[in-house]
Amino acid sequence: MRKVLLALGGVAVLGVIGVGVVAGAGDGMLGMDHSNAADSGMAGMDQTSMDMGGHDMSPVNTDGVPAAAPDAQGGTTLAFTRSGGEKVFRLSAAPVRWTIGDGTTVSALAYNGQVPGPVIRARVGDRLRVEVTNRMDEPTSVHWHGLEVPNAMDGAGGITQPNIAPGETFTYRFRVTRAGTYFYHSHTEADRQLSLGLSGALIVADGTEPQVAADVPMMLGEWRVNPDGNVPAMDYDGSLPNWFTLNGKAYPDTAGITVKRGQRVRLRFIGAGQFSHPMHIHGGPFKIVATDGHPVPPGAQLTKDTVLVGPGERYDVIWTAIQPGTWLVHCHILHHTTNNGREVKGGGGLVTAIKVV
Ligand SMILES: [Cu+2]
Incomplete structure (x- = not known):
């Protein structure tokens, strides 16, 4: 919520330059006092869209969620099966208690119980089928960052597909056309869900990469x-x-x-x-x-x-x-x-x- 206020404040300042800057300075916007911004009733603010913006700052509820082993590693290579000419990967988004190290454990949202999510490895020309199951109590989606996929597979929740509701599974299917380093991440409340752990690497090879002793x-x-x-x-x-x-x-x-x-x-x-x-x-x-x-x-x-x-x-x-x-x-x-x-x-x-x- 507070972030939305800041963003809208910025728009207002930009939109009405002379007045906006003065008003912004006067009402504490430059000091980033968001409470004052809310009270000042900045022009153009739409309470409904602010609520819909819903930047949920609450911690992840991990009541009853088991903790991953303190030495568990994220980014393990995701295994796949083959079916009908496709490589089939499965991702499950769920809360986890994750030890980031130095004695500190966070409440995270994770793919397959790890932060970051497992690495999807593919080769140019592969047809991928990625079945994403939402085991969280909030909707989600998965975007394939940098890949050229059909629009309906782009994973922009609420834009190119309905969000994946809690308990539901959505299947993404696309062909990978270029080698390189990509990643996948939530594109629903991404500000919250990506920040809390919902992302993973996606590496596409074509066999022409420079040979190295370690590829990390x-x-x-x-x-x-x-x-x-x-x-x-x-x-x-x-x-x-x-x-x-x-x-x-x-x-x-x-x-x-x-x-x-x-x-x-x-x-x-x-x-x-x-x-x-x-x-x-x-x-x-x-x-x-x-x-x-x-x-x-x-x-x-x-x-x-x-x-x-x-x-x-x-x-x-x-x-x-x-x-x-x-x-x-x-x-x-x-x-x-x-x-x-x-x-x-x-x-x-x-x-x-x-x-x-
Ligand atoms: Cu840094």
């Missing part, structure tokens, strides 16, 4: 953990994230990577949350070989040591292990390398390491 999807995400529980992390006061996760875990509980000197690592950074993360690798540069699922021609590949990964973006980078040692991979917004504001064993949050032996 890295889903970047954020959490707002309060003393009495957690709520969706969003970009406004009161809900700013204080925990940051790489594939559903905060350092020192993030999974590391081990390769030999001279070998190459492909990291597939996926901006799965609502914040931007400049991802930096120690120990040598990397090449950006693909962006948003599109290969970068060799002559255009930037050599860098930091890449800013915004929400929704994917960057595939290839890093070569030049020297032995433990080389950090981390976000360079260093607040994002803390756990609730503190460092543990040299970092927190969006930190992992490549060990070169």
Whole structure:
């Protein structure tokens, strides 16, 4: 609710520039005091649409929901069966109590009980059938971010399909036409559901990818953990994230990577949350070989040591292990390398390491 007010306030300011700016400053909008904005009765606000906006900030109800094992990993490869020329995958969305690490457990929404959801791996030309069952008490849908699918399969809840009601199953069918790094996520109350864990990587291969010793999807995400529980992390006061996760875990509980000197690592950074993360690798540069699922021609590949990964973006980078040692991979917004504001064993949050032996 509060976020909707902020957004509408912004529209009003933009729409009536002279008056809007003065009114905004005067009524506390610039100070982000949303209560004042509500009281001021900003022009153009539609109470009904605000209610329908329904940015539900409540924690996930996990009463009676078993906790995943503290060392359970998200992003495991999703098994499939074959039927009628299709690869059949099954996703089930349900609440889970998920340990993000460093002794902290959140109430999350998860696909197949893990955060992030399992990785769907496919090959160009595959026909996919993904059966999505909603085991939550709120409606949902699944969007295939970056894939070119028929409109009716696009998963924009309430736009291209009715939402999947609690207890129901919806079947998505489409053919994958391009190799690359994609992800799937809820597109119903996405502000809430994606922030609370409903996303997973989708990797399409065509056999022409550069060969590497380790190929690692890295889903970047954020959490707002309060003393009495957690709520969706969003970009406004009161809900700013204080925990940051790489594939559903905060350092020192993030999974590391081990390769030999001279070998190459492909990291597939996926901006799965609502914040931007400049991802930096120690120990040598990397090449950006693909962006948003599109290969970068060799002559255009930037050599860098930091890449800013915004929400929704994917960057595939290839890093070569030049020297032995433990080389950090981390976000360079260093607040994002803390756990609730503190460092543990040299970092927190969006930190992992490549060990070169
Ligand atoms: Cu960051």
